[in-house]
Amino acid sequence: MIVVMRTGATAKEIGQVITSITEQGFKPHMSRGEERTVIGVIGSDRKVDPGRFEVLAGVEKVIPILKPFKLASREFHPEDTIVNVGSVAIGGRESIVMAGPCAVENRDQLVESAEAVRKGGARILRGGAYKPRTSPYAFQGLGKKGLELLKEAREITGMPIVTECLATSDLPAVAEYADLVQIGARNMQNFNLLEEVGKISKPVLLKRGLMSTLEELLMSAEYILSKGNMNVILCERGIRTFEKFTRNTLDISAVGVLKRLTHLPVIVDPSHACGERYLVASLARAAIAAGADGLIIEVHPHPEKALCDGPQAMLPPDFWKMMDECRAIAKAIGREVAEAPAASGEKSTGR
């Protein structure tokens, strides 16, 4: 249930609502908009009596939220949420492309990748320092050293960075270095980690589990929101099905379903969804056309040498071509994908 305050409700009136919520054994969740304040009544499914709030001074209306996700729901927050990652705003008119290598391998590989994706119009640099690997014997990422290389790449390119956090013990370091902290598909229901990223001040990119329903994804977002971090971006990255030609099956419907159910930005990861370089551009175009607020794409200048997921990494020229297509599609539906930066003049010569 949410309590919507009148425009101009006083601090005292708001305080009385909060007191009433607390006295009834629920937790208040404040959301101050420019015009009015909305207060969530959070708690178990136990019945709340709206009449207890409607009679209070300054209350305009009381709205029940029947869905199990509350703070994440459109009912609670009808407008699209804009999440700021460094200087980049996600969830608005511009569809944001995040790109870079699967794993940070070394300085040259990272900087070369970063320059390549920036030339294509990517706005955020991705790169894994901590890698979740099915096998304990596989390359597990450079760890702290990888975070430092990402920081260096940010300084060189000016792009904010997104990188995954696998464990609560790594969170302080990741949250310090990253502009956007990624929670990977395998950790989507690692509730302890969700609670911890709910307490940090950096925005969170929450990827859908390989076999998680969209409702479960929203409930995992709710874990983060309910701890106070309202800057969550959702990411569809393919689910597990019986089909064998692709590694996973991109659930493109997720874009439309989520945009209807939640105010949080929704992006798509076509690289992990298909696992095959040749398919990425087709899926990326589809995601933009479906209305995604962004993409996250793996690009590697030398995928044959990649320590991780080489077969799905795009080559820079293919990425540039894909970005041109995505720009045209975004325009066709009244949105936008950033042009390559003209500043350094690299685009005209370098491509």
Place this chain on the structure above:
Amino acid sequence: MIVVMRTGATAKEIGQVITSITEQGFKPHMSRGEERTVIGVIGSDRKVDPGRFEVLAGVEKVIPILKPFKLASREFHPEDTIVNVGSVAIGGRESIVMAGPCAVENRDQLVESAEAVRKGGARILRGGAYKPRTSPYAFQGLGKKGLELLKEAREITGMPIVTECLATSDLPAVAEYADLVQIGARNMQNFNLLEEVGKISKPVLLKRGLMSTLEELLMSAEYILSKGNMNVILCERGIRTFEKFTRNTLDISAVGVLKRLTHLPVIVDPSHACGERYLVASLARAAIAAGADGLIIEVHPHPEKALCDGPQAMLPPDFWKMMDECRAIAKAIGREVAEAPAASGEKSTGR
């Protein structure tokens, strides 16, 4: 394995290759192009010796086809196949939209639907006369009467018609009336029916089963092709997964995968994939952006009265808006979706 003949190979040389194929216990499959003739060597997986053909006069080269689908494969026929449905060509630069009601219910409903979708730019009219229903107690379609109404709608609107055939006993009638014979998802592995539509002269729209792999879809196409009907259009229509917000999960990757593996046209059915009106436009845009050769969409002027699948039928105004978006997206990727017909001037006033 396929035997590619030299440009200008004589009938005698071709005859010798055919004789050799037959003598080794295989079946020849002729494919005469403008420039050269290609002969498929069809049979079991038993090893064929390419040397037996390479030595024959007029043979340019011999290409093994390792995939289990032969005639359907790109190796066998590298160029895109164009399938002509009445006057409409599918598989070329233009993405073709087929639209209309789920089921033919009566003359008024069908004609009203047909006019509505034509105004939006649809090129082919869909409508079910024989309906596959999970329950024996549900509306099963008008049968023969429905075919006659479809014929009448074609005469009024000039649009070719696509309708489903459920049983071999109905095939003669369906093949007589329809311009494109649909084999539905539940019959994708009804091998007897596949063989029978392989013998007719009308093109076939083959829908993917709800839990069929893309390889199985291609093998089912192979059943039709191997009986001599080379005019097959494939249709992705959603697969079954654990996700509950949508009826099925549209496998958007199918477009890119199939276009790579086969020369046959590939279209997408977003209506059955999601089962929810509000999602159809998002999926339709995604399909065009992914590179689909067409769409098949359910539109009903009064979905609240529909005898079948009302919740997924688009209203005409939403369909028109979606078509405008699809036109813009098609242009963005160098393709085309037809404009609404200007002739009757209805568009400017009627919409």
Place this chain on the structure above:
Amino acid sequence: MIVVMRTGATAKEIGQVITSITEQGFKPHMSRGEERTVIGVIGSDRKVDPGRFEVLAGVEKVIPILKPFKLASREFHPEDTIVNVGSVAIGGRESIVMAGPCAVENRDQLVESAEAVRKGGARILRGGAYKPRTSPYAFQGLGKKGLELLKEAREITGMPIVTECLATSDLPAVAEYADLVQIGARNMQNFNLLEEVGKISKPVLLKRGLMSTLEELLMSAEYILSKGNMNVILCERGIRTFEKFTRNTLDISAVGVLKRLTHLPVIVDPSHACGERYLVASLARAAIAAGADGLIIEVHPHPEKALCDGPQAMLPPDFWKMMDECRAIAKAIGREVAEAPAASGEKSTGR
């Protein structure tokens, strides 16, 4: 809705109920038990008024059936249905094992297989004359010749035979030769074929589709029952999932769920479920323990020469061992699996 008549209700009273059902636009379905008659009121989901029947003479009570399957439901027919296949009763205390080769290949193979499975305690002989194959180039079965060989094997061994019907055009022949007509997984929603087997007098073995929910399986059974053939046996044979070590995933829960929802016998096909010889015995034991009314198992004396599905065919000695285990498990839960026939004394010497 079903109308339960009082014990001793007269023909006239029954006739009045039927008249009332018909007048209200529904179809009556008679089910005469030893003690009382039950009449199903079959039709659309349109609301039926129970009061209209309760006032009629001879009516004991009126029971609504809320499930979409009516004749197949336990509410309609609370006792277990016993289906007689030749002299073998399925659905009672004895769990019935059907076994034999995947495909009928030749007389020697079939008779050798039949003798082998009979020695193990199998009561019904399986063997495919018409084979549904993913590839049009694969062995499609011996057809009519296969039916004749099955008939011969029945004469030699005394075992009733079960074999699959793929097409309505083959149904007259299959129904003539077979004691139990199988509808395979790929045809579970071939509604035309379901209606046709609903009209024959032979019992039907209906296999669950790879992609079908249990509700859909019951709705397909309803198609057969609603045409008048009440002798339907259901078969769980594995569903498609993401797991790769097995060909399909045996849904062992189906046994308990179906026995609760329906009065029809439920058997399990572990061979197709796993596709691997080494796993069949483990799954067969599980099925008996779960409460299945029978099994259908592939056994081949020389699987390395099998024309179809060799890797999943058990060798006779492994089958005999499995049958001993199943007998012990059946006893442990108060049921029974037949001993090998002692008559000819073959068991003691032949094994």
Place this chain on the structure above:
Amino acid sequence: MIVVMRTGATAKEIGQVITSITEQGFKPHMSRGEERTVIGVIGSDRKVDPGRFEVLAGVEKVIPILKPFKLASREFHPEDTIVNVGSVAIGGRESIVMAGPCAVENRDQLVESAEAVRKGGARILRGGAYKPRTSPYAFQGLGKKGLELLKEAREITGMPIVTECLATSDLPAVAEYADLVQIGARNMQNFNLLEEVGKISKPVLLKRGLMSTLEELLMSAEYILSKGNMNVILCERGIRTFEKFTRNTLDISAVGVLKRLTHLPVIVDPSHACGERYLVASLARAAIAAGADGLIIEVHPHPEKALCDGPQAMLPPDFWKMMDECRAIAKAIGREVAEAPAASGEKSTGR
């Protein structure tokens, strides 16, 4: 690759093998049996040359392990591993039943549940102190207090306890109190947590993820084993499919597949697999018949009051009946399920 030493190989010979492994950049993994020592050569997939080891003194043979899981594989350790949980041995002739409530709620509920399951023949008490919940607003378990109640229940009943650990920060406490530390389905690929339980001395119960292949389950076990904790029990608990009558689909084939691939004990959780009380007994019987080394079952004396998963909790009398059936089935296949303890004489009067 593993190096099998000759019977009676000296410490010096073993030392030379270890030195050679280390010098080549691999990690040795020692496994000392009663008769001989086996040394695993663990590392990346980089090629190892067996000749480098075969020439060393004391080496009997060198066996390559092609599967991605090494220490978990049957090739590495052909005999069944017995895992000791308190005084209870899992993986031997006896199938062990673990039972108790979903969540520890209070002292009375826990002790009453414990006594009830002990009377049925359960050997280990289950109960959740930390509960993974989809919703942040749902009951999350009693935490540390729950662990203390479990300890008390162990003292009263003498049964070892199994309870779940959700987070590395809780691991020291859980490992101190529990006899068997459970890693739940949602954490099966929480690699950080796997590594941490790999370093403790208590045995680990690793549940298969809802979305995980059996190969991934074995790779997750490998994470634990590779950190030195060789006492891992695997648990099949249902996977996610399209079927809706059950919460998940119990993959009963997992028992046979895992017993073939690995030496680790394999148990089954029918309660979470189906989510419905009425189905649990059927699945439990199937699991024992399939060859499972044990079961883990939810039992609650007052499920209508349960704070978590009430609908799937068995009532004590149903559990006792199920245990009798499981005992009979275990005997039928040459195994054993424990009798209820006779000592206190409670069984005869209490039931």
